[in-house]
Amino acid sequence: MDKKRKKKTTVKHHAEERNVKDSPVSEEDKSKPPSRLNMIIVYFLLVILACWAAGSDFLEQQLRQPVHPSFGRTKTRQLSDYLSSLRGTRGDTDLYFFESRNPGGTLLVIGGTHPNEPASNVTAVLLVENLKVESGKIIVITTANASGFTATEPQEAFPKQFSITNRNGKERTFRTGSRYSNILDGWPDPVVYRHHPSGQLLSGPETRNLNRAYPGRQNGTLTERMAYAITEVVRRENVDLVIDLHEAAPEYPVVNAIVAHERAMDIAAMASIDLQMRGHDFRIEPSPVNFRGLSHREIGDSTTARVVLMESTGALQGRMRGPTNEDLVVSSVDACYYKAHLLGKLAVDFPEEGVSLEVRVGRHLEGIRVLTEIMGQFEPDKALAYSHIPDFEELNRHGVGFYLK
Ligand SMILES: [Zn+2]
Known part of the structure; x- marks a missing residue:
């Protein structure tokens, strides 16, 4: 019974198909697209x-973000000169040397460890484009985690770049990167990141955080190799003082601070007092002994250098921020943070007019100046002298752009 019905149905379908094929196409159908x-x-x-x-x-x-070194630059080297496996990777970056014929100490300034902290990168670029060293040697890295500058952080809605008008009235653009190395340089992240050599466990994405990777590993991940090469720079160049520049959220307890390894605590304490007497809020924090992978802890333990990290404050890094656009990066004006400040919820003051890039870069420059001066007072053979860098008042009077090429 079923078979007969099926046969009938099949015959009916064939007949319908034949009818369709045989039916003439109307003129109306032909004209349809x-x-x-x-x-x-x-x-x-x-x-x-x-x-x-x-x-x-x-x-x-x-x-790569262009940098235009001043006439005081004596040479440029690559991070891969200190670890050849970085050559040709997104982890390689420039090191700018400013050397004097007069003896003195050696300073390494690390900018761009966290590419989402713009004052760090801009301070280093401003140094490279203006610096002249009178005694001693200064090495500047502007994009320590060059890989992190090639991507922004997912789900943070960061602008990919921001602009500053330079002294010629032209727009100078800077990259707003990610706190971490580009995911393409470390994919997939492990579920848990195990720091080498301590074995400390952190969340998986921290495997791409340069400031959790020190002292680094010669044959490790790209981020570990960057950390290793920077530690090698400190060793091979006999660096006396390392200053790692950062920015942090206004609600973060370690902000507007100098975090110092115990060997650097003497100059950091004196610098903090000096800067506070000039009206700058610079607190001092000892480098935690049990929190591993950070520049001040690991480079301090692995080399003979004094190592400090400086944190200015910026709304971009915070969780309470409002619209995240170029203006927030540069001016850091944020109604939400101002309200939080009025309610006493922040670790630092956050005025209605924001914390401009001039204030954040100016703080870093003041910190570098005072730390080097005090190191020279403590150890005259490590004295450093340099010029052509604006002080805090000059920078705020003229603006950051005035000092950029
Ligand atoms: Zn940072």
Whole structure:
């Protein structure tokens, strides 16, 4: 019974198909456009357009940020000169040397450890574009985690860059990167990051955090190799003082601070007093002995250098911030943080007019100046003298852009 019904149905379908094939196509049907094909073509073109837009944006972020060194620069080396396996990778970066014929100490300034902390990178660039060393030697790294400058952080809605008007009225753009190395340089993250050599356990993405990777590992991940190479710079160049520049959220307890390894505590304490007497809020924090992987702890333990980390404050790093745009990066004006300040919820003052890039960069420059001066007072053979760098008042009077090429 079922078979008969099936047969009948099949015969009916064949007949219908024949009718369709045999039926003449009307003139009206001929004039209709092949709408399905058109839609496929339109979708295809839209996909190509989206890929082109996203791809060119992605590739643009891979380009290195230009820096224009001052006449005081004596040479430029690569981080890969200290660990050859970094050559050709996104982890390689420039080291700018400013050397004097007069004896003195050696300072290493590390900018851009966390590329989402713009005052760090901008301070280092300002140094490179203006510095002249009178005695001793200064080495500056502007993008310590160069890989992190090639991507922004997912889900943070950061602008990919921000602009500052320079003294010629032209826009100078800077990259707003990620706190971590580019995911393409470490994918996939482990579930748990085990710090080498201490074995300390942290969350998986911290495996790409340069300031959790020190002293680094010669044959480790890209981030570990960057950390290893920077530690090698300190060893091979006989660096006396390392200053690692950072920014932190206003609600973070270690902010507006100098975090000092115990060997650097003498100059950090004196610098903190000196800076506070000049009206700058610079508190002092001892480098935690049990928190591993940080520059001040690990470079301090692995070399003979004094090592400090300086934190200014910025709304960009905070969780209470409002709209995250270029203006927030540069001016740091944020109504939410001002309200939090009025309610006494922050670790530092956050005025209505914000904490501008001038204030944040000016603080870093003042910190560098006072720390080097005090090191020279404690150990005259390590005295450093340099010029052409604005002080806090000058920088705030003229603006950061005035000192950029
Ligand atoms: Zn940082």
